[in-house]
Amino acid sequence: MKKIIKGRSKKIGLPPGTLVHIGDKKMDKVKIIVVEYNKSQYNEREVENIEKIFPIKGKNTTTWVNITGISQIKIVEEIGRRLDLHPLILEDIVNTDQRSKVESFEDYIFIVLKIPFYEEQSSEIRIEQVSFVLGSNFVISFQEIENPIFNPIKERIRNPKSFIRKNGADYLAYCLIDVIIDNHFSIIENLEKDIENIEENLLINPSKETLQNIHKLKREIIFLRNSVWPLREVINNLERAESKLIKKTTGIYLRDAYDHTIQVIESIETLREMITGMLDVYLSSVSNQLNKIMMLLTVIGTIFIPLTFITGIYGMNFKYMPELYWKWSYPLVLLIMLIIGALMLVYFKRKKWF
Amino acid sequence: MKKIIKGRSKKIGLPPGTLVHIGDKKMDKVKIIVVEYNKSQYNEREVENIEKIFPIKGKNTTTWVNITGISQIKIVEEIGRRLDLHPLILEDIVNTDQRSKVESFEDYIFIVLKIPFYEEQSSEIRIEQVSFVLGSNFVISFQEIENPIFNPIKERIRNPKSFIRKNGADYLAYCLIDVIIDNHFSIIENLEKDIENIEENLLINPSKETLQNIHKLKREIIFLRNSVWPLREVINNLERAESKLIKKTTGIYLRDAYDHTIQVIESIETLREMITGMLDVYLSSVSNQLNKIMMLLTVIGTIFIPLTFITGIYGMNFKYMPELYWKWSYPLVLLIMLIIGALMLVYFKRKKWF
Amino acid sequence: MKKIIKGRSKKIGLPPGTLVHIGDKKMDKVKIIVVEYNKSQYNEREVENIEKIFPIKGKNTTTWVNITGISQIKIVEEIGRRLDLHPLILEDIVNTDQRSKVESFEDYIFIVLKIPFYEEQSSEIRIEQVSFVLGSNFVISFQEIENPIFNPIKERIRNPKSFIRKNGADYLAYCLIDVIIDNHFSIIENLEKDIENIEENLLINPSKETLQNIHKLKREIIFLRNSVWPLREVINNLERAESKLIKKTTGIYLRDAYDHTIQVIESIETLREMITGMLDVYLSSVSNQLNKIMMLLTVIGTIFIPLTFITGIYGMNFKYMPELYWKWSYPLVLLIMLIIGALMLVYFKRKKWF
Amino acid sequence: MKKIIKGRSKKIGLPPGTLVHIGDKKMDKVKIIVVEYNKSQYNEREVENIEKIFPIKGKNTTTWVNITGISQIKIVEEIGRRLDLHPLILEDIVNTDQRSKVESFEDYIFIVLKIPFYEEQSSEIRIEQVSFVLGSNFVISFQEIENPIFNPIKERIRNPKSFIRKNGADYLAYCLIDVIIDNHFSIIENLEKDIENIEENLLINPSKETLQNIHKLKREIIFLRNSVWPLREVINNLERAESKLIKKTTGIYLRDAYDHTIQVIESIETLREMITGMLDVYLSSVSNQLNKIMMLLTVIGTIFIPLTFITGIYGMNFKYMPELYWKWSYPLVLLIMLIIGALMLVYFKRKKWF
């Protein structure tokens, strides 16, 4: 089951700024990709040693360093030391249970975001954390695992005519955030498909599995919502941050990103309302199903009650019961019972009682 | 079923400002109507080629260009290029899954709205998107399909004495928005009629269909609400926008439009409360119905229980049972059983147990 | 049934400011009462022709014109022309589906309010609309029907020593609003009586009618709430309006009116909570009632089951059943059955199972 | 039953500022206690005639006039005339259905509060109204009935070393308010005890009385909440009021009072949540109880069904049924039936079906 809090207790009492990796260790090796570009130049390379990415500042190119595998604390420490990052920032980078947030400093802006993934097989949503350090001419991104969602951005950087090549680090950061927000739409589409599947089962054949699926989906949606709500604040704070690191022309893009975030949140709330409604339908339809069966059984019982009563009458041992001695009374009684039974059956059928 | 998100995932990773038509392609051909007017002049024509609408700026007339069929991306691109619109605006025009919003620029204001339609046959609400670009002396409207709701405005423009002829582009934009808001009232009236229909069935004959209708209506209302809420913000932002493009005299009209929007929202919330209440009534009335039937069947059973017991007594084979040998005991027992049955029937009837 | 929206759709597409009477036509004739007063003078007359009320401005008296029957559009138009009212104001006066609001202009303040009435017979709340135009020395009130609630104010104006005679038009407007707010208290008292009546039935004899009454009352309360909420805004805006038309000394009166409005809203919310609670009690008490009956019937059945079993035993045809040939076994078995039945009855009674 | 609105309708149409006592007349006689004190002096006396309390202003002592029995309107009028109080203030004093509020004037501050009392016998909460007029060197308090909660304050004033003797009228007013807020804590403690009592019954023996108690308590809590919420605003407004009548040093005391008010509100909300939860538990536990009994009865019936079937078999009149003529078959069949019954009993017991 998904955890609300991931092993935070092991940090209790440690001084603030202590680097402790919190979360599952998802990768053993660290992979560092460096992309440097400006209008005319483009250079992409993988480096083995974190030292090799420096110096970053003071170049005429925009540098994007993408570091995958944050569980190796030393690398994060080294970057922090070189770029003079606040210890709390470093702590937040390696703590994958961090809430999405943005923190603005003189020289850099620090952003933590959540990337949700939909696992087709288990219909579960995994949530990865990504952090950005946005400087005047660089973006450093820290990811838990290697993740294909940033690949299209690399493609765009490779294209010398693309808008991204004409703009600086703040636009690159926006593009990375935008792709994360857009990613939510595909998850919502998947969740919607799941809801439709459940809904079909709900009407045809509501089983215990359906209930479990509804509850699982409900929990998934709650977790997704928890990870998305802070996103709204983050984008809003970025848009309003009066930092020299974000150019004025990037403002409209951030406003657009904000609109999309609102749309994501509204969609998730609608999904939640739908799933809650489905739970009510499920409960009422299961209860109805049970009641229908009980009613059918009771109808069967009720049909036999007067018939059994008749057999009881002719099972009485009175000496003076003239019918007992008539020749055709036995088949007649059988016939009468048949008729009574049939009439009741027809009556109950007409009343739609079974 | 209606989708919360329409195929947004096909845009993931594309650069912002890329024009991709999102939504169902509802028209093959584009239709462009140009209306030019001022106090004394009036001119309405259909043009085949988008080039022919230019130049727009700098004329002494107000120009309204109504473009139907936004799935043809080239035309949107051409207009964007000619009027120097921001790429994100063009992206929003062709993305029919856009949230209602207003974006204010130096030279123009961009507005996206939703027009809901009530389809009589399916009792479903379709939602179309319309975008406006409001300039100093022009309004360009982009619609998904040809839509009769703007016809009355054309009529008013044709009338040389109308108020609209004495005012500029901002008043025209207001009129277009006003007609969209008013359109919501007719939808609410239709939804109210649907609710009344369901309510009648609810009391007379609550069936499974009733439940489905309630759920369908509930979902329709949720979708409508989702499309209406942002409208409030849009009108509010327009009213407060300190843009030279909106004259001060138009302010009171926008305030009036805002009041109507609030009324629309309150009505939808009331509808929602009513439909939720109906669901509760439905569930309780179905459950009661079932219980009533069960009770009736149980009453039948209960009446026969003592009678069958009596037949059991006289079916016992004791040698010394004097009654068995009396002459009238058989008819007497029958009579007694009849009386007991009748008394129970009367008692249960009086107690209103069936 | 009450409508959320009253025939608004007939206005779709009409230019803003078009006078269309919306709502039921409740009066055929128009009645115009003019009251002019100052500290020393008092004059009340009914006029046939709207022209006769002019001129209003520039007199040394405060003039109150009360117009009943707004469905006659021409009169509203004439007043609008004479006092130079904005066309949207005139439109709002004749549209009885208008939301309560206040609109402040240079020369006049326009106020729309709702007056709820409790119809004793049907226990229904009718809602009438009243509009005020408050000028420097006049108040013009527009009512749908002739309404006794303003009579006490006329009485007070007639009294030369009354506070109202010493104050101007703004105080008169406050008095009219105050009487409308106070009117809500009597409605709340009536609704409370209705709730108490239902509550009594709820405990003694919950019937289908009770459910319908609860639902009717719930809907009444929702409608009342919808009409009251905007009232709060109206009074608040009036109090804060920095208009030269409202004297500073009137401020404390408006603050008092605001307090009363809050009290009205809180009372309605409490009523709503109570009626919702009653619905839950109703459902649970109906369900309990049914269950109790079912249990009683089952108890009856259960008592006879072992007795019938005993008759079954002595109805078996075994040759060697010594009891069958004893002389007293028949009455003994009857006695045993009686005892068993009585014991079960006592046991079930003690367990309070019926 | 408690009323939401107490006879407010008798004031409809009366001019604002008209003194009408609203509420139950709880005392016939008026009792006026005057306490005058400063650091060195102390004087407490009961006066018969309201005239004797004047002059108040301009003395070097702080004067506290406590008037019990506000239904005598003349006294309130006289005080109002002498101290030049606003007519609306006088109206509010005698209207015991007033919402808690604070109204700040140049020369005095007017405060209306509610004092809730817990009646041990009926477990009901009675709510009394108390008003304060705080001037530069006096506090006049108006109470519905004689009330012991202000006695400790008198005690403190009598003590020449107490803090209250060193401070002015504003501190006295704070002390009176503080004692009212503290009074809420004892009520919450009592309500909590009631909830605990109900809870015990809930698990052992949920009866119809329990339901009524829950509903009564729920209503009490709703009424208490309604009376407490405005208290928060009152204290907050007092704290923020920039009045020369409240010294700066009294600010921290008011902030403390505000904190306590928040705690009262939170406690009441928690009580409400608890009582709502108890209602759900009650409903589910009653329903379970009924189901358990039904199940027990059904189990009894089910055990006898196969036994009765066996007696039926040997009650058949076939000529060739060899068992009928065996000597030991009757006791054998009885034994078999005993075993079958016992086995079923054990099985059902193990399954915990009864």
Add this chain to the structure above:
Amino acid sequence: MKKIIKGRSKKIGLPPGTLVHIGDKKMDKVKIIVVEYNKSQYNEREVENIEKIFPIKGKNTTTWVNITGISQIKIVEEIGRRLDLHPLILEDIVNTDQRSKVESFEDYIFIVLKIPFYEEQSSEIRIEQVSFVLGSNFVISFQEIENPIFNPIKERIRNPKSFIRKNGADYLAYCLIDVIIDNHFSIIENLEKDIENIEENLLINPSKETLQNIHKLKREIIFLRNSVWPLREVINNLERAESKLIKKTTGIYLRDAYDHTIQVIESIETLREMITGMLDVYLSSVSNQLNKIMMLLTVIGTIFIPLTFITGIYGMNFKYMPELYWKWSYPLVLLIMLIIGALMLVYFKRKKWF
């Protein structure tokens, strides 16, 4: 059971600032630990007499005085007198039912917080109160009982290289608060484990105990939430307090603490949603379980009904019933009954009715 209000009523009527210990007396003896440190020095000692901790102010070291056992009022009084603390502050220190708050003065800041503990044995959450007085160069902490959660901080102070040694009293105060916030995460982890345990039982074997556990947990979560919500305000006020006592560099740490507090609150709200969802599942699953059993019993009854009817037929005493005299009819009838019973059993099994 936990109390919402702890014995507050014994303070009613006492003057504000009176020191009355409220809450359970958890320790008899007072323990006073004094820690003095700066970059180069470190000194920790236990003092018997409160006098010995003075003077505190004016030293070049940061002093942390940790006082355990606040029920000894004299010590609190003495400290208050020496440091010139406001009487209300002293009252709050000894009142363990105080709401979390921060109060800012010229010379010191007063903070009250709640420390929740999870008692493994009873799965209950105990809540202790801790107060801080933060001065220019000292922190005095008042605890109810000796508590290990501050030990790691002592460890850090002992370490001469630690960040805490380089910073002043405000950073020490932050560290103490941070450790309290972090402590919440371990409680949330424990609550989550409890929820998982219940959830397992819920699906396998929902018993009455499960219901009690759910309710207990729900109440625990409500209490925890009540204690955590004010924490948010406290941290926010501290961060925004423009006090010279809090250095600017401490701001980012407080912002981080605020983020963690938000995360704690969100986690608790998620827990609450989960536990509420579980209650619904429990109720529905218990009801289903009961219904399943009832259905099984009814199925058993239904199978025997036609069989018993058949025995009834051949128990009739008609003279002319040819079957009775056939040789093989008895075993044939037994066989037929067996077949009918088996067919019904198979049919019901296939329908999954039991």
